[in-house]
Amino acid sequence: MDQTTIERHGDELYDALVARRTVEPLRLREPDITIDDAYRIQQRMIARRLAAGETVVGKKIGVTSKPVQDMLGVFQPDFGILTSGMVRGEDEPIDLSDLIQPKAEAELAFVLKHDLVGPGITPMDVIRATDYVTPCFEIVDSRITGWNIRIQDTVADNASCGVYVLGKAKGDPRRIDLTLAGMLLEKNGELISTSAGAAVQRAPATAVAWLANTLGALGIPFKAGEVILSGSQSVLVPVAGGDRLACIVGGLGGCRVSFTGRSAA
Template identity: 70%
Template sequence: MTPDLIQACGDGLYDAWRARATVAPLLERFPGITVADGYAIQSRMVARRVQAGERIVGKKIGVTSKPVQDMLGVYEPDFGQLTSGMVCLESDGVDLNGLIQPKAEAELAFVLERDLIGPGITATDVIRATAYVSPCFEIVDSRIRDWKIKIQDTVADNASCGVFLQGQAKGDPRKLDLQLAGMSLQRNGALHSTSVGAAVQGSPINAVVWLANTLGKLGLPFRAGEVILSGSQSPLLPVTDGDDLVCTIGGLGTCRARFHGKTAV
């Protein structure tokens, strides 16, 4: 894709986000689009949000589970960038009035106390650089019509970032078995799903290692204070007004997400 077309696609996704609207899949409109094109479009879309006054507060890893990889026809994760406008507080819940077609996923967040600059990062490096981990919800949201996405679409759309919120529980990754720690997800008081950390690339730490090294090759470091969302440990769950989700990670604690408002779709 030409630079002008990449810019136009990034601007189009940014405009769709602002308008709470959807666009046709990029792969349908531009059959030759590559994953590299998708990341260039993502960069433009995120740059528009930063130009409008937001700041980068972290990164997210997506497409970590085999079923999602099979659906998208790709066999490695992708990544997106988290901005200050995506942060929700557990006490406030999630305002659906700002979202289009959201789905919730429960995962583990890493908060860094020192920079982490790849490539060459190991699991030990990640643990040493982490201030704490916490249970969290990422509410993914697609600007692509009807979630008809392939990997090029979701990468371009900033890995389908919506908003996220962290629980108040904070754990030391040196004292937790993040691979075997169980997670339960309740929806409106009923058990919805269970999983373990190993569902994410064998361990959430492995996912962060992959991302640190992938971004390092692109000249994008992790900075102290950033939040890293390590990938979903639950099925994607569509949410609506009144939903109340609670995820619990064994040995760590809980995160609760209450939803209110009306989505665009």
């Protein structure tokens, strides 16, 4: 795909983000689009966000579970870039009018105290470089109409990033078995799902190591202070104004989020 086409699609996705509207799936309009093309489109979209004044604050891993991989027809995770415009606080409701067609997922976030530069990063390197882990919610959002996505669509759309909320609990990953730690997800007081860290690439730190190595090969480091979202441990939950979600991780603590307003879709 030539650079002009890359920029056109990246600009289209950025404009859709700003205008709170959707676009038709890229794979249907560009049948020959590759995953590499999609990442170049993602880079253009992120460049537009940075030019508008946002900063990079971390990275996220997506498509970590086998059911989602089967749905998208890909058998490795993808990644997106977290920016300052995506950060929300646990104490303030999320205004859904900022989003288009949001869904929530619960996961673990790693907050780094040291840089990590792949390739060659192991899960133990990730643990050593981590300041703390915390439960979090990522509110994913798609600029693709009706969530009609395959891997090329979601990669181009920055791995369907929306906004995210970090919990207040801070745990030392050297003292918690993140693979076996159970997670409960509740919506409006009702249990929605249960899971364990092993649902994410067999272990959250393994998923983070994969991403550090993948980005390192592209010349993109993890930097001290960055937030790394390690991949969903829950089902995707549609949300509407008035909803309240809570996730609780055994031995660590929880994260809570509530919603007001109405999304664009």
